[in-house]
Amino acid sequence: MSNFAVMQGTVIKSTGSNYIVRVEGKLYNCKLKGKLRLDGRKTTNPTAVGDMVDIELENKTDGNITKIHPRKNYIIRKSLNLSKQAHILASNIDQAVLIATIVAPRTSLGFIDRFLITAEAYSIPAKLIFNKIDLLDEELLEMQQQTIDLYEKIGYPCFSVSSYEKKQVEELREIFKNKLTLIAGHSGVGKSTFINALEPNLAIRTGQISSAHLKGMHTTTFAEIHPLSFGGDIIDTPGIKELGLVEMKKEEIGHYFPEMRHRMGECKFNNCLHVNEPKCAVRDAYQSGEISPERYESYLKILSGEEMDWKEWEIR
Numbered sequence: 001m002s003n004f005a006v007m008q009g010t011v012i013k014s015t016g017s018n019y020i021v022r023v024e025g026k027l028y029n030c031k032l033k034g035k036l037r038l039d040g041r042k043t044t045n046p047t048a049v050g051d052m053v054d055i056e057l058e059n060k061t062d063g064n065i066t067k068i069h070p071r072k073n074y075i076i077r078k079s080l081n082l083s084k085q086a087h088i089l090a091s092n093i094d095q096a097v098l099i100a101t102i103v104a105p106r107t108s109l110g111f112i113d114r115f116l117i118t119a120e121a122y123s124i125p126a127k128l129i130f131n132k133i134d135l136l137d138e139e140l141l142e143m144q145q146q147t148i149d150l151y152e153k154i155g156y157p158c159f160s161v162s163s164y165e166k167k168q169v170e171e172l173r174e175i176f177k178n179k180l181t182l183i184a185g186h187s188g189v190g191k192s193t194f195i196n197a198l199e200p201n202l203a204i205r206t207g208q209i210s211s212a213h214l215k216g217m218h219t220t221t222f223a224e225i226h227p228l229s230f231g232g233d234i235i236d237t238p239g240i241k242e243l244g245l246v247e248m249k250k251e252e253i254g255h256y257f258p259e260m261r262h263r264m265g266e267c268k269f270n271n272c273l274h275v276n277e278p279k280c281a282v283r284d285a286y287q288s289g290e291i292s293p294e295r296y297e298s299y300l301k302i303l304s305g306e307e308m309d310w311k312e313w314e315i316r
Contacts, residue, residue, distance in 0.1 A: 008069075009021040009022050009024075009028070010053075011048065011049055012224065017032065019031070019047065022225075028062065030064060032065050050090045050091035051069070051092070053069065074091035092180060094124075095126065096115070096119045099129050100128055100129070102143055105186055105188050105189065113302075115184065116256075117253070117257070120258070127156065129158075129194070130148065130161070131194060134162040148160070153259075153292075154258050164190065166197045176198065176230075177230055192204045195226065199228050199229060201229060204236060223237045253303055254282065259290070264281065274299070275303070
């Protein structure tokens with residue numbers, strides 16, 4: 001029996017069977033108690049970054065995780081191997097931020113929409129940050145502004161930055177303050193460069209500037225929580241190639257498009273799919289220009305399962 005008291009903390013890093021748990025600013029190296037490893041969970045990792053856990057210390061620096069507290073939400077990746085098990089990347093997040101780029105590489109509207117829908121499904125506030133504005137000419141800047149206008153009209157806060165030149169990054173500190181924020185995006189959009197510009201003391205490893213800035217060689221291989229000196233934490237995640245959605249009924253998908261959700265009560269049929277049903281308020285709004293063609297097209301693609309990997313990523 002340990003002579004040290006049981007304490008509650010947050011898992012901030014996971015490497016295999018080893019976990020780093022933060023308790024009131026102090027870090028402890030921990031392992032899972034055997035019963036927690038073998039309790040019938042259907043995930044490859046019983047605990048994950050962001051989990052609130054109880055630990056029992058063995059000495060001043062090491063201990064065992066004895067309890068995992070219930071999660072308010074989590075992001076999960078389905079395994080691609082034959083086991084079909086899932087891997088939890090992070091839990092208990094307060095908001096999700098997508099780093100997007102118009103070029104080098106381009107983030108598609110479909111990818112942005114799937115990210116936003118996933119967050120909507122579990123009531124996680126979402127924001128969009130468009131990076132690499134230093135690479136944009138006048139035409140591309142106009143294209144980016146059109147994209148920003150599209151999402152701000154729906155109600156999603158959007159921001160433009162150059163992480164490479166550290167332009168307009170410090171001004172965003174307020175949106176991260178005192179929150180646990182998941183940062184996601186394609187490999188190469190500059191997530192690690194953005195985090196370093198936001199909090200220079202972290203010095204997160206990035207790829208070589210010439211390739212990371214233009215082509216993108218993301219070097220994060222697992223989710224990890226990093227503290228912010230001005231308050232709050234951020235979770236840097238591996239680059240996402242494709243973003244699928246949690247499986248949901250077709251009738252539910254429209255609920256996760258705010259501009260559709262606000263009008264669905266006016267449709268003639270309660271189970272309206274907003275495709276070709278009569279007296280559909282959503283289609284009327286689309287045809288009148290109140291719902292953008294881009295968003296309605298994304299909705300139809302998701303409804304049909306087109307270009308979707310439904311099993312790979314979920315947020316719960």
